[in-house]
Amino acid sequence: MSVLESIQSITFGTELExxxxxxxxxxxxxxxxxxxxxxxxGGAYDTWTVFxxxxxxxxxxxxxxxxxxxxxxxxxxxxxxxxxxxxxxxVVRALRKAGAQTPACTSQHVHIGVVxxxxxxxxxxxxxxxxxxxLILRAVGTLQERLERYTRPVDREFIARLEAMKxxxxxxxxxxxxxxxxxxxxxxxxxxxxxxxxxxVWRTGTVEFRVFNGTSHAGVVRTNILFCLTLAAMAxxxxxxxxxxxxxYSAASARYDMRVFLLRLGWIGAEFKNPRxxxxxxxxxxxxWKNGRRDAVPGQVG
Numbered sequence: 001m002s003v004l005e006s007i008q009s010i011t012f013g014t015e016l017e018x019x020x021x022x023x024x025x026x027x028x029x030x031x032x033x034x035x036x037x038x039x040x041x042g043g044a045y046d047t048w049t050v051f052x053x054x055x056x057x058x059x060x061x062x063x064x065x066x067x068x069x070x071x072x073x074x075x076x077x078x079x080x081x082x083x084x085x086x087x088x089x090x091v092v093r094a095l096r097k098a099g100a101q102t103p104a105c106t107s108q109h110v111h112i113g114v115v116x117x118x119x120x121x122x123x124x125x126x127x128x129x130x131x132x133x134x135l136i137l138r139a140v141g142t143l144q145e146r147l148e149r150y151t152r153p154v155d156r157e158f159i160a161r162l163e164a165m166k167x168x169x170x171x172x173x174x175x176x177x178x179x180x181x182x183x184x185x186x187x188x189x190x191x192x193x194x195x196x197x198x199x200x201v202w203r204t205g206t207v208e209f210r211v212f213n214g215t216s217h218a219g220v221v222r223t224n225i226l227f228c229l230t231l232a233a234m235a236x237x238x239x240x241x242x243x244x245x246x247x248x249y250s251a252a253s254a255r256y257d258m259r260v261f262l263l264r265l266g267w268i269g270a271e272f273k274n275p276r277x278x279x280x281x282x283x284x285x286x287x288x289w290k291n292g293r294r295d296a297v298p299g300q301v302g
Contacts, residue, residue: 003266006237007082007229011113013206014225016075016092017214019068020101023048023060026073029098030058033090052078058091065150066105073100079113082229089218096216104143106214107150108221110228115205117236119173122198123162125207125235129196130154132261134249137195139258140224141282142211151195151210174202207232223275230265255285 018026024040027048031038034052041047045061046069052058056078066072075095080088114122129136133154142151158177167173175181177198178191185191185199192199197208212224250257258280267276280287 003230003233004082004271006233006266007226009081010229010232010236011079011081012225012229013077013079013111013113014088014221015077015109015111016095016221017063017066017072017102017106017108018075018095018100018216019066019072019103019106021073021095021099022071023062023073025098026060026075026095026100027058029094029100030060030075030091033087033094034058082226085222085225088225089222092216092218092221096218100216102214102216104145104213107146107210108212108214108224110209110212110225111200111204111206112209112228112232113205114201114207119167119170120240121236122173122201122207123167123176124238124240125232126154126159126162126196126198128231128235128238130159131246133195133246135247135254135258135261137211138249138254139279139282140211140227141213142195143213146213147195150193152193154194154196170201173198177201219274220278223278226272226275227265227279230267234265251284253285253290254283255280255287256290258283259287 021029023046027038027050030050034050036050036052039049039051041049048060050058050060058078059076060073061076062069063072063074066074075091077088112125137147137153147153157179161176161179165172165176167176171181171183174183178185182189183202185202187203189199191197192208193210195209195211197210200206200208209224209228215221215224247257259276262272262276262279
């Protein structure tokens with residue numbers, strides 16, 4: 001089974017943060033793509049909802065981290081699958097055309113559905129991500145200010161507990177993640193401020209990736225989601241994943257290392273051409289040579 005076939009059944013959702021656009025304008029932009037109808041639901045998050053013809057709801061809410069509450073919006077998609085990607089990209093393009101902006105205060109979060117996953121598979125995902133975290137953060141360009149607050153690296157004590165406990169139940173996985181039993185975490189529990197957030201395993205049945213900066217580029221939105229989906233596919237199929245030796249970041253071989261990792265994920269063929277470009281573009285070095293060609297001119301990039 002190809003990686004594209006394996007990700008078809010994996011569900012995801014994404015949150016897209018914007019400034020420069022009101023929630024009403026964002027909802028109308030989404031409606032113009034999807035059809036259906038728009039309603040101002042209100043409430044604590046001043047929610048606007050687009051009720052799509054297929055029965056799914058796209059919500060536009062306020063987010064205090066975005067500053068000007070009157071001129072910002074967080075778009076929360078319904079549960080999606082890879083077959084919905086073209087529609088999502090059209091929504092992103094419509095929002096950009098309507099004036100949506102993505103300064104440093106914005107981000108994209110990706111949620112992967114794990115309701116029917118075994119604890120071992122969720123642990124696999126955490127181990128795979130942790131082992132490549134330094135490289136992933138450079139590849140997606142996570143801003144330093146976000147790493148210091150909302151997107152902190154994986155807690156090494158969690159990994160140590162994970163390796164010591166080797167959880168076989170969600171209750172054991174819960175203790176490994178929090179350090180104590182916390183079967184009903186609150187929405188704003190501080191453990192969520194990690195690049196890989198497991199809090200929602202016990203709230204909404206998802207694992208959240210918080211490493212991505214805000215973007216109004218539909219291709220980058222797709223790349224970020226595709227990366228998470230293929231990590232998930234690897235976690236589902238792996239018998240066991242190791243986290244004992246996280247890969248150290250090397251500027252000399254970063255682009256090569258990421259290319260090799262993407263090949264392991266199955267990023268082969270035309271479907272992955274542009275996503276590869278987006279992820280390799282932030283990294284130094286040569287994609288073809290681990291430490292540069294021996295006959296290369298000093299300073300030349302392969």
